[in-house]
Amino acid sequence: MALHPFDRAIQTMPEGTEWFCAHTDDNYWNMNGPFGGIVAATLLNAALQTTRNGFAPVSMTVNFCAPQAPGALRIRCREARAGKSVVHQSLEMFSADGQVVSTASLVTARRSDTLSHLAATPPARPEFKTLQDMVPDPHFAWLDRYQFRFIDGELKLDAVANATNPSAVSMLWVADHPVRALDWLSLVALCDVFFLRIFHLRNELALAGTVSMTAQFHASADDLARQGKLPLLGRAWASVFSRNFFDQQAQLWSYDGQLLATSTQMAWFKE
């Protein structure tokens, strides 16, 4: 059976203690390098191969350090500190010429059932079936690897000049394309699936890119299994745009209304 394009893109092979090799993949290419979600998922794929049994992701920060050319990658994954129930890993990704292209830290933990409480307000959820697919822009290969069905705050690049969307909020259903059963790897990639809020604010593309993303994991393995190949409900917004940067906040909800992940980014933009 052929690998799903996502699994092909994030393949990592152990290469001695602490090291892994990987390769960029054209199917998830963005403007100036790989789609950031694939970088995050590739790093997590390496890290989870060394994570202790029974430990699941809690939090991951990925720093996108430089534009990246197509080619071979090497990943170094070290255990910074291991406690009884929480482990910290430190990761670096290198391009073929030995330069650092991204760094990351991952917290995993032995998690069990405890008090569970949703404080966030679940968003309204018009049915997936009633909405239209976004037509992917052929300039960005990775857009074709996801199905986007906007509920609100879609990107309107053909909007009249100076039309802006001051809230910069988007709500959408999103799924891997072709569909793929959700796991930690696709979940961390989905944390980066939202278009940069500066595009939404101004209704136009700009030179821009994420410099750091933090993904927070709230799901159990059972939650992931129950979600399977169903679409996720995503909500993305920003707090403030200032001095070449803005924050980008996001929530990913399961088809049945559970908050699976939250994430935040700082992204650069050129005016």
Next chain:
Amino acid sequence: MALHPFDRAIQTMPEGTEWFCAHTDDNYWNMNGPFGGIVAATLLNAALQTTRNGFAPVSMTVNFCAPQAPGALRIRCREARAGKSVVHQSLEMFSADGQVVSTASLVTARRSDTLSHLAATPPARPEFKTLQDMVPDPHFAWLDRYQFRFIDGELKLDAVANATNPSAVSMLWVADHPVRALDWLSLVALCDVFFLRIFHLRNELALAGTVSMTAQFHASADDLARQGKLPLLGRAWASVFSRNFFDQQAQLWSYDGQLLATSTQMAWFKE
């Protein structure tokens, strides 16, 4: 002139290339180690001594890897990658016995005036003068190093059994005590000044602690200077509590209503 207790607590001395020494400080002691904000500020203090001229903080992630005993600390600060306008630094903090107690990554950038847009809703701000100081619990030294004036969602540990605060939201004025002019160092510490949301949810203390915090910086040096020694308005909330962890989101607003920083944490709790 005597150093402010904050400046004494975060002192870091260069000790050869890439290395700094520091020391824990009883004045900012928490339950099982230093107040996390002081750890973050000490790491940032080391990092900013090696940051290039004209570069200001954009995003910082601090991973709290282990409980920490009082004593000497060593910090290693490496430049992971330097671009023309964005630099990535990687940090590790070691206890006297050579164990990693925290790791961090810092993004700094050459930032300039651009389009500026506040998308977040500024919170209502009852006057600082009209509110009462929280009486600090003498068990936690660091509480005495801040002035807290709650507007909403204060911690009610004497509340009737089973009383809960399902929103887990707090709003408060907060300032260094004694007052101190705001800089990047105190700003990153303030990102961790909010009590853990699990305490607010249940109106009782619990075994709990932050494992990872990300602080995002939106202010300019001029914004910090204008704020000076005035109190900041803080807002903290959570999205979800699940499987021994919860996220904790926060905003720090200047006295005159600018969003200076946003932050997020994942924190562990024992039920």
